[in-house]
Amino acid sequence: xxxxxxxxxxxxxxxxxxxxxxxxxxxxxxxxxxxxxxxxxxxxxxxxxxxxxxxxxxxxxxxxxxxxxxxxxxxxxxxxxxxxxxxxxxxxxxxxxxxxxxxxxxxxxxxxxxxxxxxxxxxxxxxxxxxxxxxxxxxxxxxxxxxxxxxxxxxxxxxxxxxxxxxxxxxxxxxxxxxxxxxxxxxxxxxxxxxxxxxxxxxxxxxxxxxxxxxxxxxxxxxxxxxxxxxxxxxxxxxxxxxxxxxxxxxxxxxxxxxxxxxxxxxxxxxxxxxxxxxxxxxxxxxxxxxxxxxxxxxxxxxxxxxxxxxxxxxxxxxxxxxxxxxxxxxxxxxxxxxxxxxxxxxxxxxxxxxxxxxxxxxxxxxxxxxxxxxxxxxxxxxxxxxxxxxxxxxxxxxxxxxxxxxxxxxxxxxxxxxxxxxxxxxxxxxxxxxxxxxxxxxxxxxxxxxxxxxxxxxxxxxxxxxxxxxxxxxxxxxxxxxxxxxxxxxxxxxxxxxxxxxxxxxxxxxxxxxxxxxxxxxxxxxxxxxxxxxxxxxxxxxxxxxxxxxxxxxxxxxxxxxxxxxxxxxxxxxxxxxxxxxxxxxxxxxxxxxxxxxxxxxxxxxxxxxxxxxxxxxxxxxxxxxxxxxxxxxxxxxxxxxxxxxxxxxxx
Amino acid sequence: xxxxxxxxxxxxxxxxxxxxxxxxxxxxxxxxxxxxxxxxxxxxxxxxxxxxxxxxxxxxxxxxxxxxxxxxxxxxxxxxxxxxxxxxxxxxxxxxxxxxxxxxxxxxxxxxxxxxxxxxxxxxxxxxxxxxxxxxxxxxxxxxxxxxxxxxxxxxxxxxxxxxxxxxxxxxxxxxxxxxxxxxxxxxxxxxxxxxxxxxxxxxxx
Numbered sequence: 001x002x003x004x005x006x007x008x009x010x011x012x013x014x015x016x017x018x019x020x021x022x023x024x025x026x027x028x029x030x031x032x033x034x035x036x037x038x039x040x041x042x043x044x045x046x047x048x049x050x051x052x053x054x055x056x057x058x059x060x061x062x063x064x065x066x067x068x069x070x071x072x073x074x075x076x077x078x079x080x081x082x083x084x085x086x087x088x089x090x091x092x093x094x095x096x097x098x099x100x101x102x103x104x105x106x107x108x109x110x111x112x113x114x115x116x117x118x119x120x121x122x123x124x125x126x127x128x129x130x131x132x133x134x135x136x137x138x139x140x141x142x143x144x145x146x147x148x149x150x151x152x153x154x155x156x157x158x159x160x161x162x163x164x165x166x167x168x169x170x171x172x173x174x175x176x177x178x179x180x181x182x183x184x185x186x187x188x189x190x191x192x193x194x195x196x197x198x199x200x201x202x203x204x205x206x207x208x209x210x211x212x213x214x215x216x217x218x219x220x221x222x223x224x225x226x227x228x229x230x231x232x233x234x235x236x237x238x239x240x241x242x243x244x245x246x247x248x249x250x251x252x253x254x255x256x257x258x259x260x261x262x263x264x265x266x267x268x269x270x271x272x273x274x275x276x277x278x279x280x281x282x283x284x285x286x287x288x289x290x291x292x293x294x295x296x297x298x299x300x301x302x303x304x305x306x307x308x309x310x311x312x313x314x315x316x317x318x319x320x321x322x323x324x325x326x327x328x329x330x331x332x333x334x335x336x337x338x339x340x341x342x343x344x345x346x347x348x349x350x351x352x353x354x355x356x357x358x359x360x361x362x363x364x365x366x367x368x369x370x371x372x373x374x375x376x377x378x379x380x381x382x383x384x385x386x387x388x389x390x391x392x393x394x395x396x397x398x399x400x401x402x403x404x405x406x407x408x409x410x411x412x413x414x415x416x417x418x419x420x421x422x423x424x425x426x427x428x429x430x431x432x433x434x435x436x437x438x439x440x441x442x443x444x445x446x447x448x449x450x451x452x453x454x455x456x457x458x459x460x461x462x463x464x465x466x467x468x469x470x471x472x473x474x475x476x477x478x479x480x481x482x483x484x485x486x487x488x489x490x491x492x493x494x495x496x497x498x499x500x501x502x503x504x505x506x507x508x509x510x511x512x513x514x515x516x517x518x519x520x521x522x523x524x525x526x527x528x529x530x531x532x533x534x535x536x537x538x539x540x541x542x543x544x545x546x547x548x549x550x551x552x553x554x555x556x557x558x559x560x561x562x563x564x565x566x567x568x569x570x571x572x573x574x575x576x577x578x579x580x581x582x583x584x585x586x587x588x589x590x591x592x593x594x595x596x597x598x599x600x601x602x603x604x605x606x607x608x609x610x611x612x613x614x615x616x617x618x619x620x621x622x623x624x625x626x627x628x629x630x631x632x633x634x635x636x637x638x639x640x641x642x643x644x645x646x647x648x649x650x651x652x653x
Numbered sequence: 654x655x656x657x658x659x660x661x662x663x664x665x666x667x668x669x670x671x672x673x674x675x676x677x678x679x680x681x682x683x684x685x686x687x688x689x690x691x692x693x694x695x696x697x698x699x700x701x702x703x704x705x706x707x708x709x710x711x712x713x714x715x716x717x718x719x720x721x722x723x724x725x726x727x728x729x730x731x732x733x734x735x736x737x738x739x740x741x742x743x744x745x746x747x748x749x750x751x752x753x754x755x756x757x758x759x760x761x762x763x764x765x766x767x768x769x770x771x772x773x774x775x776x777x778x779x780x781x782x783x784x785x786x787x788x789x790x791x792x793x794x795x796x797x798x799x800x801x802x803x804x805x806x807x808x809x810x811x812x813x814x815x816x817x818x819x820x821x822x823x824x825x826x827x828x829x830x831x832x833x834x835x836x837x838x839x840x841x842x843x844x845x846x847x848x849x850x851x852x853x854x855x856x857x858x859x
Contacts, residue, residue: 257732257734259661259663260661274661274700275713278696282696282729289729354766355733355763356663356733356735358660358661
């Protein structure tokens with residue numbers, strides 16, 4: 001955990017209110033009159049008076065309009081409307097409302113043709129309305145492909161379509177068939193995609209209309225485009241505190257055979273999940289047939305994000321309005337946690353042997369770990385940023401703990417040595433040649449947090465640290481010396497238990513002799529701090545990430561951001577949006593060093609500098625110069641507190 | 654391994670268009686039958702729980718489209734199946750003759766690790782129709798099943814719920830028997846050597 005050869009700047013960046021001194025452009029607009037600069041704020045002269053004023057980032061990037069189902073592959077590929085342009089009437093499809101589309105274009109515009117030329121699924125003579133291949137979505141939670149068509153026979157006039165070398169004669173029309181269909185395409189896959197695309201387009205148009213009706217959302221830039229495409233980076237939708245949003249996210253894991261592995265919500269009947277998994281795997285396979293990967297489905301406010309890690313598929317359902325990569329990062333953690341239990345090698349081995357392997361039974365008992373992980377990832381910014389938040393404490397005590405934990409040289413296979421208090425890192429020692437990946441530590445800390453057994457007895461736990469080495473297991477000697485304080489020695493030697501156990505008593509002796517242990521215990525209740533400690537009126541909350549130490553610090557959440565409140569969910573989503581914007585995680589062509597968003601309820605600022613990232617929340621009444629002042633105050637405060645809030649000089653051995 | 658947890662079996666139902674795959678499934682899961690024919694598009698999924706030899710089993714039934722134009726879900730669809738149910742209509746020789754093709758298709762696409770012993774079950778459906786319409790004799794069907802490695806054979810009627818329960822019970826039982834064989838994974842995990850060339854930097858130095 002030591003800083004890399006440290007680009008530690010001598011003077012911290014300062015956010016200057018009048019000129020943009022250290023910050024590269026786009027600079028913080030100092031006055032409302034300059035808001036047409038790159039970073040456009042919703043600050044017309046009366047912005048302060050119009051409560052639900054929203055901000056969006058210009059310039060518009062038409063390229064990213066409407067990323068409904070974005071599939072990764074074909075960024076540069078132009079859209080493929082020509083493929084199915086002729087009137088291939090296959091089925092009469094009622095429009096389900098599922099918006100699913102592969103992102104076929106990142107250049108040019110989205111296919112705005114809704115129904116004219118791509119009528120794959122239209123105009124079937126003799127078919128009843130309401131029939132047909134219908135992808136629609138049931139409730140907010142899920143997706144379903146309803147694939148029973150009520151009026152489609154087998155067309156005997158069909159040109160035989162061959163697929164994969166399989167040739168079969170068409171059947172004559174069956175008895176009892178009602179309705180016929182003319183058919184000229186033998187590929188339901190294309191049909192499904194087409195259907196979905198059409199829905200998407202209409203959904204997109206609907207959304208566009210919405211936007212047109214709300215002129216407040218349409219900020220300047222008229223010169224750019226009179227009728228711009230919806231920009232995915234618009235933030236307005238999450239700034240409304242809507243009760244219908246923020247239902248608990250749902251997470252699912254399945255095998256690539258469509259068998260359920262894990263579901264975050266098992267109160268729903270088993271049957272539903274079993275069927276849902278089959279549907280999900282079918283949806284995924286539809287894209288896979290084209291060597292494509294489905295990334296997400298957007299339906300109304302609901303986003304279904306996918307992560308494909310064969311032999312496992314993961315997906316999450318959310319209506320929080322977070323950027324796409326947030327869901328993905330949650331799914332990544334779930335995947336990593338599964339790997340921490342079985343390791344990547346074993347996982348692929350077992351599925352190579354049997355593709356029908358029922359992993360859920362192998363993972364039996366790990367549900368609690370996964371659920372805990374999901375709980376923590378909802379609000380803990382250290383997950384998204386892949387950072388740590390160590391125990392806030394006196395650096396001298398930290399150093400003493402580090403000294404006591406310096407391992408004797410005889411332990412060749414020792415990987416990490418950790419001292420943990422109240423679930424937070426006090427200090428962490430590592431071999432000089434091995435870095436620590438925060439994700440691995442999150443997995444370890446989460447494992448400890450989820451199991452009181454691990455915290456109540458000496459344990460020898462095989463665990464895979466996927467970021468360190470996904471192929472195999474290391475072993476963790478875990479011993480909680482008090483209720484809250486634990487020692488973890490990670491070794492690659494699976495026979496090292498007794499040795500490490502012996503060493504532990506030596507360590508304990510040292511920790512007790514100089515009262516370090518007591519001091520650590522006393523530090524635990526002092527870890528949380530309130531935002532008032534910064535002494536900055538109007539400041540409500542902030543998250544400060546040191547890029548040097550890859551650690552964060554943040555004050556306690558205070559009212560109105562209480563636990564499980566809509567306000568907290570809304571604010572964390574705002575932070576995530578800001579994080580997305582400053583890092584360009586959604587493929588933005590342009591990133592910003594400074595972003596200001598104001599909602600009815602709060603104003604947020606993201607400020608990216610070389611040594612740190614700062615996300616802060618203030619009262620919406622605060623003037624912009626006051627926000628800038630607050631940002632500077634926080635940065636200064638953290639710099640002064642660095643020794644306490646961060647683990648700065650972790651010893652190496 | 655403890656088997657407190659329910660076993661999940663993926664069962665694929667294949668056969669020509671109109672032989673009654675969806676009807677059989679509906680009869681089995683929902684105890685319903687409809688005379689109306691609705692072609693399945695792509696696939697349809699149903700689930701039923703049952704008990705086999707004191708084990709609770711969840712059957713995930715993957716009903717496929719018999720019509721060729723809908724059969725493009727491919728490998729992903731067949732992957733990891735625990736049992737494959739081949740359905741034909743006893744009143745249609747053609748649907749019976751197609752069984753070979755369906756079986757081959759499955760084996761190619763699913764490529765089970767032990768194709769010789771992969772559990773298939775054959776169902777001759779629509780035995781409720783008049784005897785005069787019957788085109789495939791029981792003997793003929795059973796001969797075929799024997800030739801293919803003693804595939805269990807049932808004559809069913811989705812309409813009158815004849816043999817449906819029994820057929821699916823056998824399906825579950827045979828799938829489960831396969832499953833039990835290689836349930837274990839007791840390879841000893843590979844040890845990691847930290848001194849080896851594992852010391853790439855992971856971009857994070859904390």
